[in-house]
Amino acid sequence: MFQLNLKGGGEIVMDLNERSRDILRAIIQSYISTAEPVGSRTVTKRYNLGISPATVRNIMSDLEELGFLVQPHTSAGRVPTDKAYRFYIDTMLEVKGLPxxxxxxxxxxxxxxxxxxxxxxxxxxxxxxxxxxxxxxxxxKPAETVYRHMEFVRLTGGRVLAIFVSNAGIVHNRMINLDEDLTQKELEKISAFLNREMAGKTLREMRSRVLQLMEDDRNSYTRLMMKFMKVWQDASYEGEEGAExxxxxxxxxxxxxxxxxxxxxxxxxxxxxxxxxxxxxxxxxxxxxxxxxxxxxxxxxxxxxxxxxxxxxxxxxxxxxxxxxxxxxxxxxxxxxxxxxxxxxxxxxxxxxxxxx
Amino acid sequence: MFQLNLKGGGEIVMDLNERSRDILRAIIQSYISTAEPVGSRTVTKRYNLGISPATVRNIMSDLEELGFLVQPHTSAGRVPTDKAYRFYIDTMLEVKGLPxxxxxxxxxxxxxxxxxxxxxxxxxxxxxxxxxxxxxxxxxKPAETVYRHMEFVRLTGGRVLAIFVSNAGIVHNRMINLDEDLTQKELEKISAFLNREMAGKTLREMRSRVLQLMEDDRNSYTRLMMKFMKVWQDASYEGEEGAExxxxxxxxxxxxxxxxxxxxxxxxxxxxxxxxxxxxxxxxxxxxxxxxxxxxxxxxxxxxxxxxxxxxxxxxxxxxxxxxxxxxxxxxxxxxxxxxxxxxxxxxxxxxxxxxx
DNA sequence: TCTTAGCACTCAATCCTATAGAGTGCTAAT
DNA sequence: ATTAGCACTCTATAGGATTGAGTGCTAAGA
The missing domain is CATH 3.30.450.40 (GAF domain)
Known part of the structure; x- marks a missing residue:
């Protein structure tokens, strides 16, 4: 069906007895559906556990001490903590399939x-x-996308637009300001070269391949690619990984x-x-x-x-x-x-x- | 410097005398800077108009009758109406250049x-x-953008991605599901044809040109283009003009x-x-x-x-x-x-x- | 005729108080 | 161990008094 992978799940195995768990579950479920702090009487009325409010009160007091519940104020009911939700999701939640x-x-x-x-x-x-x-x-993320098709398009004023298309049809593009003026013909050659050499690579992978090629010779191909890589990095960099x-x-x-x-x-x-x-x-x-x-x-x-x-x-x-x-x-x-x-x-x-x- | 073109400006020429206009201006300016309803005393104190609060009150009463001011409640000051802002912008606003x-x-x-x-x-x-x-x-808007470069890219499963690039470097794209399977070579031919025939046209213009071409013969070129036009329309259409x-x-x-x-x-x-x-x-x-x-x-x-x-x-x-x-x-x-x-x-x-x- | 001082009036905002109600913790009885 | 009973706490709500800002009106003055 589907898989629920629990963040930190199973690490904290709380040993609460059956009844305490029942009550905790009841409180959480009640709070989820009403958004109102849950009192001892509410628990006994809405969930038939066969115990009196006074007993519930004692257990709620224990649960509070354990950090599962808090009271907004003295005369209010109790509300689940983050810890309670974590416990609930890890050990008590029954996730059915989608209706x-x-x-x-x-x-x-x-x-x-x-x-x-x-x-x-x-x-x-x-x-x-x-x-x-x-x-x-x-x-x-552009840097980790596998591209199928790449294209450089010449615009006015020495500007070149780099367009990258992934297998899934995702399009990423960047504007490059070029010092030298390449014709569209030349750009097409470069595009063709890229598509031949680099298809199926991520940007990260292309980068190292280009660096490798540059050692052999520094022609227009590699120069444009390096310029592109630089523009890309400049645009992506915001001091944080994954910012792009x-x-x-x-x-x-x-x-x-x-x-x-x-x-x-x-x-x-x-x-x-x-x-x-x-x-x-x-x-x-x-x-x-x-x-x-x-x-x-x-x-x-x-x-x-x-x-x-x-x-x-x-x-x-x-x-x-x-x-x-x-x-x-x-x-x-x-x-x-x-x-x-x-x-x-x-x-x-x-x-x-x-x-x- | 710059031009302020007033929506409906000049149509409603209100004849308020100098003093009424001064007071209205004072009220609007005061309200703009404080967000508090403006009382008669405030006007006389903050703007030196040489008249007493009682006089201001009389004029404010007139301005209210004319629809320039309203009172949130009896014992509050007055607040400008939309009509007042319109009047203010049309006839009293002095817009300086940007600092x-x-x-x-x-x-x-x-x-x-x-x-x-x-x-x-x-x-x-x-x-x-x-x-x-x-x-x-x-x-x-895609429909009104003048494109410089167009490209069809073949993806897996008979899908084709259409990419259109404007002079300004704006990239628009759409996915097309094709019945027939065109090779990338064929698509390149079509792209080349498009770039030759259609560069400098908007989508709207391309559409009529394609329809014209179709009368002559129905080859892969025009069929793909029509399919594209249809996909485009489907995606854009939301019952509203300009929705795209x-x-x-x-x-x-x-x-x-x-x-x-x-x-x-x-x-x-x-x-x-x-x-x-x-x-x-x-x-x-x-x-x-x-x-x-x-x-x-x-x-x-x-x-x-x-x-x-x-x-x-x-x-x-x-x-x-x-x-x-x-x-x-x-x-x-x-x-x-x-x-x-x-x-x-x-x-x-x-x-x-x-x-x- | 226009302006203004004075005053009664209105109304929102604020604060205070009383009350009701929900819920707990503790104790003593079962 | 459980539970009924009760005193206690605290919030939320409503009512009532008070304050203050601002107006509209009136009558006197320029």
């Missing part, structure tokens, strides 16, 4: 239109529409429907964080290597740590290789049992669409 | 990196950073710093409106034809009408032609005298950058 209906909805969503950018944008909207949270996608990746965000306004964030300043903080795209990208990059769906809870990760916010992320493939990641960002109290398969399914569908749309 | 320092800042902003998408994105950030509002840009344009937004979080919108629900409404990009695009499209800077106040336009929000928009050029528009979106009480030249200057700089970066 037939939602799968249909994903498959029927009009994702095929337009170019690659539009596909990415539409996919964030799909993620958002089905999860009712905000959808995010990290697009394939592109981030797409969709359904931002869904954040306003989440009761957890019904606060102006919290919202402001959140939107400022969204504009620091490189932080989110760092986090999305983490999920590149991992198989299956990852969940990052609250302040578990240092790149986008934010009280009460979690991310559900999965990598997607194009022509066989993992080329990016996608996911959903929402409150830590999100219904993981439905969001996880949703993200998983969307990643698969996107992969299929990229490989043969 | 040397800000011009420097625009010229020094690192806008040259990366591809065209990144350039657009960075420019919205520039607009936002200098205005402290939200920056928006409508990218060139792309919108870039930067500095959304600035909205949270504007006291006018210090309200959760107002903010929610605003962000939902931002996600309906086609509405904003419609509005930005309006400014394509007009020369100079346009100002759209509050509910003056039907595409993005929103209480208390205005847009300052200018078109930008690439290789001589107007290819898109850009601007700033903020509260109606924004300091137009600085924002207008800022938008104007940014449009010029972007145009220059596109034509020779």
């Amino acid at each position: 037939r209906q939602q799968e249909e909805e994903i498959l029927n969503y009009p994702l095929h239109r337009g170019d690659f950018h539009q596909l990415m944008q539409e996919t964030t909207k799909l993620l958002s529409a089905l999860s009712h949270y905000t959808g995010i996608i990290m697009a394939p 990746a592109e981030l797409f965000v969709g359904g931002l306004s869904e954040m306003f429907n989440i009761p957890d964030f019904k606060d102006y300043d919290k919202m402001k903080e959140l939107f400022i964080a969204f504009e620091e795209k490189h932080r989110l990208l760092k986090l999305l990059d983490l999920a590149m290597d991992a198989e299956g769906v990852q969940v990052y809870i609250g302040s578990e990760n240092k790149y986008f740590e934010m009280q009460g916010i979690s991310l559900v992320v999965a990598s997607y493939r194009g022509e066989g290789n993992v080329i990016g990641t996608l996911g959903v960002i929402g409150p830590s109290r999100m219904p993981y049992n439905t969001v996880i398969p949703l993200v998983d399914c969307t990643a698969r569908v996107l992969g299929r669409l990229i490989s043969d749309r | 040397r320092q800000q011009e420097e800042e625009i010229l020094n902003y690192p806008l040259h990196r990366g591809d065209f998408h990144q350039l657009m994105q960075e420019t919205t950030k520039l607009l936002s950073a200098l205005s402290h509002y939200t920056g928006i840009i409508m990218a060139p 344009a792309e919108l870039f937004v930067g500095g959304l979080s600035e909205m949270f710093n504007i006291p006018d919108f210090k309200d959760y629900d107002k903010m929610k409404e605003l962000f939902i409106a931002f996600e309906e990009k086609h509405r904003l695009l419609k509005l930005l499209d309006l400014a394509m034809d007009a020369e100079g800077v346009q100002v759209y106040i509050g509910s003056e336009n039907k595409y993005f009408e929103m209480q208390g929000i205005s847009l300052v928009v200018a078109s930008y050029r690439g290789e001589g032609n107007v290819i898109g528009t850009l601007g700033v979106i903020g509260p109606s009480r924004m300091p137009y005298n600085t924002v207008i030249p800022l938008v104007d200057c940014t449009a010029r700089v972007l145009g220059r950058l596109i034509s020779d970066r």
Whole structure:
């Protein structure tokens, strides 16, 4: 079906007895569905555990001491901590497959239109529409994309546009300002040479090959390529690895429907964080290597740590290789049992669409 | 210096006497700088008009009757209406050139990196950073772009990627699923034919030329082109003219710093409106034809009408032609005298950058 | 006739207080 | 070990008083 690969899962094996686990589960589930602090009476009423509120109170007190619950204030019920969510996801969550209906909805969503950018944008909207949270996608990184076709096009004023096309139909381009004036004929020769020598390589790989070629002779071919490589590096460099990746965000306004964030300043903080795209990208990059769906809870990760916010992320493939990641960002109290398969399914569908749309 | 072309300007010539105009100006300026309703005493204290609060009150009452002012409630001062802003901009605004320092800042902003998408994105950030509002840009529309270079690239599984490059180095692309399997050699022939026959045409123009050619004979050339045209139309069509344009937004979080919108629900409404990009695009499209800077106040336009929000928009050029528009979106009480030249200057700089970066 | 001082009036914002209600922790009984 | 009972805590809400900004009107003055 699908695979949930748990970040740090299994490391912390808590020994809670059956009943404590039942109560913790009940509290988490209740809080996920209502967003209200959960009291002892609520637990006994809504979940038939055959014990009295007083007993529940004693156990809740223990759970608080263990760091699974906190009280917003003395006379309120209790709320799960990040630790509780982690424990819940690692040991208690039963993730079923996606309901037939939602799968249909994903498959029927009009994702095929337009170019690659539009596909990415539409996919964030799909993620958002089905999860009712905000959808995010990290697009394939130029440096690690395998290119099939390359082309240099001469523009006015000694400018040359380099266009690189991947197997999956992703197009990347950069403008190069040339000192010498090459004719379009010459550029075509260079393009032909590149396509012959370099097809199936990533930029990283091309770079070392070009350096190798340069040792033999320094002709227009290699000079243009080196210029291109330099332009590329200049454009990519922002002091951070992975900064050259592109981030797409969709359904931002869904954040306003989440009761957890019904606060102006919290919202402001959140939107400022969204504009620091490189932080989110760092986090999305983490999920590149991992198989299956990852969940990052609250302040578990240092790149986008934010009280009460979690991310559900999965990598997607194009022509066989993992080329990016996608996911959903929402409150830590999100219904993981439905969001996880949703993200998983969307990643698969996107992969299929990229490989043969 | 620069030209402010006023939407509907001059039509409504209000005959207010000198003093009424002075007071109206004082109220608007005061409100722009403080965001607080303006009372009669404030006017006499902050602007030395040599009249008493009582007199001001009488005139304010008249101005209210004329529709220039409203009171939020009985015991509050008065606030300018959209009509007042319009009048202010049309007849009282003195727009100076951009301060040397800000011009420097625009010229020094690192806008040259990366591809065209990144350039657009960075420019919205520039607009936002200098205005402290939200920056928006409508990218060139494929249908009206003059292309210099066209290329069909064969991918796996009978898919063909069409790549079109404009004089200004803008790259548009679309995926085409072909029934027949053309070799890359054949595609190159078609590309060469296209570049010979169609260079310097817009998509619109190409379309009619292809239809013309088809009457003579229906070979692979024209069939592929027609398929491409169809794919293009499918992707562009969303029931709305101008829907195929792309919108870039930067500095959304600035909205949270504007006291006018210090309200959760107002903010929610605003962000939902931002996600309906086609509405904003419609509005930005309006400014394509007009020369100079346009100002759209509050509910003056039907595409993005929103209480208390205005847009300052200018078109930008690439290789001589107007290819898109850009601007700033903020509260109606924004300091137009600085924002207008800022938008104007940014449009010029972007145009220059596109034509020779 | 225009201007202005004076005054009563209105209304939002703020603060204070009382009250209700949810939930806990502790104790004693089962 | 469990649970009923009860005192205690704290938030949220509503009502009421107070303050202050600002207006509109009136009558006197220029």
